[in-house]
Amino acid sequence: MEGYDILSILLVLISAWIGGFAMKRIGYPAILGELLVGILVGPALLGWIDSNSTIDVLAETGIIMLMAYIGMEINFKDLGKASKAGLLAALGGFLVPFILGYYAITINGGTQISGFFVGIAVGVTSLATKSRILVDLNLLDTRIAYVLMVGALISDTIALIIFAGLSSFIDAGSVDTMGVIMVAVKALLFFGLTSALGFYVLPYVGKLFTKYNIKDKTLYFTLLLVIVFGFSELAEIAGLHSILGAFMAGLFVRDGIFEKQITKQVNSVFHDVSIGFMAPIFFVSTGFQVTLDVFKTDLNLLILILVIAFVGKILGTVLFYLPSGHGWREGLAVGAGMNGRGAVEIIIAGIGLQKGVITQEVFSILVFMAILTTLSVPIMLTWTTNWLQKSGKLVRQNTREGFLIMGANSLALLISKYLKDSNTVTLIDSNKDLVASAKANGFNCIHGNALESNILEEVGAKNFKTFLGLTSNSEINLLAAQLAYDAFYIPEKHIVLTSGEGRAGISLLKSISTSTLFASKANIDNWIKKVQNNEHKEVFEKVVQKMTTRQWLKSKLNENVKILPILIIDENKNNRPFHYNDTINIEEKVLYIV
Structure with a gap:
């Protein structure tokens, strides 16, 4: 028995x-x-299984x-x-x-x-x-x-x-x-x-x-x-x-x-x-x-x-x-x-x-x-x-706001510099030197591992509207976005995917309602070095025709120019990350680096 x-x-x-x-x-x-x-x-x-006293006790x-x-x-x-x-x-x-x-x-x-x-x-x-x-x-x-x-x-x-x-x-x-x-x-x-x-x-x-x-x-x-x-x-x-x-x-x-x-x-x-x-x-x-x-x-x-x-x-x-x-x-x-x-x-x-x-x-x-x-x-x-x-009656409330960014590298700081003009921005990085550098430049940066839920809880992840995964490691970006989705229900999530990432990464993005930053896969190590050494140039380009971010990016690729689009700036100078699932309206500007 x-x-x-x-x-x-x-x-x-x-x-x-x-x-x-x-x-x-x-x-x-x-x-x-x-x-x-x-x-x-x-x-x-x-009729394969029936209840018994042991199951009843465990159920109770x-x-x-x-x-x-x-x-x-x-x-x-x-x-x-x-x-x-x-x-x-x-x-x-x-x-x-x-x-x-x-x-x-x-x-x-x-x-x-x-x-x-x-x-x-x-x-x-x-x-x-x-x-x-x-x-x-x-x-x-x-x-x-x-x-x-x-x-x-x-x-x-x-x-x-x-x-x-x-x-x-x-x-x-x-x-x-x-x-x-x-x-x-x-x-x-x-x-x-x-x-x-x-x-x-x-x-x-x-x-x-x-x-x-x-x-x-x-x-x-x-x-x-x-x-x-x-x-x-x-x-x-x-x-x-x-x-x-x-x-x-x-x-x-x-x-x-x-x-x-x-x-x-x-x-x-x-x-x-x-x-x-x-x-x-x-x-x-x-x-x-x-x-x-x-x-x-x-x-x-x-x-x-x-x-x-x-x-x-x-x-x-x-x-x-x-x-x-x-x-x-x-x-x-x-x-x-x-x-x-x-x-x-x-x-x-x-x-x-x-x-x-x-x-x-x-x-x-x-x-x-x-x-x-x-x-x-x-x-x-x-x-x-x-x-x-x-019918225009779906009311959205700004109970969440700001950007939570994983990564304090030079590219992340460049993007944060523009985002914090109209938003609160908090960065997290496990590298103490990068954290110290970010703080020295006036950024709110926390030392810790963004893959640990207690760290995200301490920085108030549940209060942020957007999560950005800006490390050069796709796997870490994906895992962090999934944690932001599963544990803290952060509505918007955009991460860097490197060129070597296969279909599994794309499928996971869809399952956790996340899109790719820069509207394409990107190996950002070289861009991080360029920004760090101040070898980059920032370009603002006004859009004259409504189009998706992918359409805009393809138009630039046809010009055979190596660029990295990082932000979209609207008429009210509100900045948002350039990512896959977005549309650029007339008179909005795209900020990209070359």
Whole structure:
């Protein structure tokens, strides 16, 4: 039996990896692949794997660790500065589908408690997948992006609070006046105690670790687990579910209890263990609980829940969004973006099934609803934002600005000299001599490795609009651009590709929304030497006909002149890098060196 359990875990992990990898390759969250593969290999279809006690324990642990990680990813302080639009989107996007979901179940013979559970599941919004979708659609610097992130955060927080109270009522088995009071008192005590621990005790522990110079990452990781499971147990004692305790623990751990570098390292390990091991077991095993009988016995209810999920979320967002003054079209785009469900919805549905509140058929309907709504987000968000773009109503906000440049060589300094006239510019280089030289010439330059995420975090990479990879090493430029894309969602990325770089480099550029500097491959070592020795000449040329950067470059190549175009200067003297995916307008100037 023990050998069978280990084999089951092995098969679950292999299935999770295959499903998650396949789904990520086509641009969707890995959890969808893990759910689908669980349905495929589980009892619903092939029947190769079934749940057992070992998988159940690991899945339960996976829920706790996943919720803690979600808490770590959320900046709870953003709730305090949430815009009116974000709050309206959150309320409309949660309340309307919540109410519709509740009545859909109760009218069809379900209990009030099951109606509440379905309402919560239909009302939540996937927070974890929003950033990547916004990056892929080049929307991160729009007002829609900010509203979506704040809206998702608020709606998920509302859902967890309602779920916590509902879970207490189920466990209490009574909803009389005294029962309601006891549930409320225990919930308040829980939030009071965890807040006291989070604001006072945990920071004190962190100071002790710093005082005694404790650097043992294993010890820190163990302490993190103790905090997460300790908070989870407090939630259970209070009659709330453990996931709320784990979520609260994640929120407090995120807020800088330990040294920044240690926190970064430990959180990275926690991410790998939870997302790479525990959570996939949970999602694959969740697929084991799905039954396809709903397509025969409960097809009408399935269709009804799907309609409520789509229409309720989108229409509710549009209606509540109107008082923001941003228009119903933008409300439609926000609703389309909030329509996806994710981890929280699946966890709540699974707990409802575990507690016997909802049937296996209703649980299966909620899983299919989560899958289909999440698959719809990129398609619907693309359509609605393109519509806004064409009508001139897609508002971009300058929440990000400036250039983050990897490389402090002479060519990078020349480009930076012109860019900093109208932008903030920060350079990073691992060569101390180049950093010292850049600083001596008045540039803001940081010594460090731009391939290390903690270095980019320290320089505030998340606040920059554009990343430039200006070293002569294509591989390093590509890796740095990918880090800027994956970890910091920097919208614009342009890098140097050398002439020897093959098709693989070009393919990677497309996958991370990056273009080539100078609009072509270039071996810049000679140009660096020319600039360093002051053997170059800077030429400004006005463009008299609108054309792409590639067209302009080809026209110069036909003149058989060896040049390197570095900047485009518009009529307002705003400078931008000369790169592949750009258009030069009439009266704009190109700055190139010869």
